[in-house]
Amino acid sequence: MSSAPPVELFKGKDWEECDNFIRAIRARALWEGKQRDLTWxxxxxxxxxxxxxxxxxxxxxxxxxxxxxxLVIALLDRWPFPEDDDK
Incomplete structure (x- = not known):
């Protein structure tokens, strides 16, 4: 059996760290079978x-x-995707 996907501490550095954090939580929830359990x-x-x-x-x-x-909406509001990255 494979090990659980790691989740790094989220320090609030920037958009990239926020993106990685959200994806890590989603991956872990999927691995745990909890992807529809928003409280978990x-x-x-x-x-x-x-x-x-x-x-x-x-x-x-x-x-x-x-x-x-x-919480995801609040995270994305606080650490938004940089407008410059669309170019």
């Missing part, structure tokens, strides 16, 4: 926040912290 995904992601991302996460409303679909 949010709970799994919570201890992976570190440094300025941890400070940001702790200040989110509880309903956002506990729902992966809302």
């Amino acid at each position: 995904m949010a709970d799994f992601a919570a201890p992976q926040f570190s440094q300025k991302a941890l400070s940001w996460h702790c200040r989110l409303p509880e309903d956002v912290q506990q729902d992966w679909s809302k």
Whole structure:
């Protein structure tokens, strides 16, 4: 049996780190058979926040912290895709 996909700590550095974090949480949830369990995904992601991302996460409303679909939107709002990358 293969090992679980790794999830690195998310420090809130930039868009690329955010993208990698979201994809890692999704991959892990799929591996665990939890890809439709938005509460599980949010709970799994919570201890992976570190440094300025941890400070940001702790200040989110509880309903956002506990729902992966809302948390992803908040992540993408805070660390948006750079406009220059479309070119």
